[in-house]
Amino acid sequence: MAHGSGGRATSDLIAEVFARAFDNPVLGAMEDAAVVPASARIAVTTDSFVVEPLEFPGGDIGRLAVCGTVNDLLMRGAAPQYLTCGFVLQEGLEIGLLQRIVDSFAQTAREAGVQVVAGDTKVIEGRKEESGGLIINTAGVGFVPEGCAIGAAGAKSGDAILVSGNLGDHHAAILSKRLGIDNSIKSDCAPLGEMVQALLAQNIQVHCLRDVTRGGLATVLKELAERSGVTMELDEEALPVDAQVRDFCGLMGLDPLYMGNEGKLVAVVAAEDAARARDVLAGCAYGADAAVIGRVTDEAPGTAYIRTLIGGKRVLDVLYGEGLPRIC
């Protein structure tokens, strides 16, 4: 608990664990607030991360925190620049584990091209049944280029719908770890910057971008359909799902359409750019399994559906409840 008191123990913790990992001139000044260069169209986001376990196949809460934050900025076409991070440490958290997480946070921040310019640390008591937990809160700031108008209401009838890769990996990895199920499913936790910059640089007419997180692809598309007043129509055959994840879902009674990712985006682009957009995504580090998965129509504004493998029509709504495995 002494680490949270603001005294010697606190400054030692900050110096040894955080400052070393996040080393940059702004943070190095150790002022109360960071004053940084900016530009006219600022994108701001905030997020909190409470995932358990703290480390999982394919990532950890630190990497997740950076990716989750920068990806939200990127989905508005903003170039992420700055991050803040607040760490709430629960008494009992092992310093070695904290160091690994902070190092991972720093490394991911470097990969994503963002600077950590402000931070805070608190320590709270552990309850009898649990201790050693960690919560991270972030804020992210980025800048939107002039003329860029990517948003949820931008989809138009005729547009193509793409996804940058396999569905459900993160959710399946976390659930596998929690249930002690042996497989090689990894979280796909990743920053989407390379893909977004590539789409914009290649002059793809991008109307909407969304990262596919909690609630899954179906939830995202239903929300876009409502905001844009269009119909989102998907082809089940075109949906990219890793074979292991598919089997895992089959066993657990889960649906990849409703499972979260942490490193995939949905892009709604002008029809004539569909094939090129797919190629651009596939050429990026995290876009290997990118696919065109459907189209936007004006059939029934605010609805989303999927053409099933046998040509049936399944209406998609947002996720109800928690997506728990069923009884029998």
Add this chain to the structure above:
Amino acid sequence: MTDFKIDMDRQITKIKAWLAAYDGPDISIMEVCGSHTAAISKYGISGLLSSRLHLISGPGCPVCVTPTAYIDRLLALSLEPDTTVVTFGDLMRVPGRERSLADARSEGAQVEMVYSPMDILRLAKEQPQRRFVFAAVGFETTTPVYAMLLEQLIEQKIENVQLLTALKTMPEVIAWLCENGSGIDGFLAPGHVAAVTGAKLFEPLAARYQVPFGVAGFEAKELLFAVYGTFRAAVRCREERGCADVKNYYPSVVTHEGNELAQRIVDKYFEVSDAAWRGMGVIPASGRLLRAEYAGFDAGSAPLIQDHKKNQACRCDQVLMGRCLPGECPLFGTVCTPQNPQGACMVSEEGSCHQYLMYHRTR
């Protein structure tokens, strides 16, 4: 009984054409199993049928057919000192006479959710001074797992675990539906139940009531094929007497005899008993209870037969019998939603009402 292994891709176009074009007398097939209702929703199969062909959901959702007395007993147990109720996720939000386990938990009731019954072994060993009561609900598919759990409890000499059972079997409820004028021309038989019991389970029913059965799997094409085959068989049975039989459209998993090991272990620990079904009352010999010599493991399952509606306008009972579509219930989608369920059919993800609402189904 005949097994079907056919090159389905070639047949799919012809099958879909027949289903869409059928304009003979109305035919209703009941899918007894909640997982089939879910699969039919997921693949959009009812949208492929002409308006004369009807798929009706039946009472095959174990959570949905459990009477409120069972939930209320679990609630009472969860509030007893030194007792924890252990259950699957589905049961947490089913309303009893007034409230659910999830509601009670926020008032201090001790309830733990698990994904597998075997998790209770770990819980019981970690806290030997505490009594754990497992909510053992299910059909023939899950009962063997509870039998295996019991075997483990005995072998590992674990003495602080009991079961509150609501175990049911298929044949008697199907017979009840046939005897009580349900208007069903054929049945899509539950594939996972049949994996345990064997497809032979349905032969006496087909013979006695002269309705065809199609044992179906859960993948899109094989399920569509089973639906098609059963509709065609129902059409034929209308015209010809004595042709009703059981066809196995799930031969990769289901055999005629079933899993004899599973059947034996169930018989070892459980005996046939009467059981109460929401909407249908007590159906003789339609359930299972722990045998007398294992009564020490039972938490008082036998008398739990009363059912009370939380909301008098709830029509779950009619929906479970296939007499009312979910959309015909006055509470559907307005008062009764997954966030605020009035009856079990809306809580369980395999409940008919939940399915119809989630997938925006009208048929």
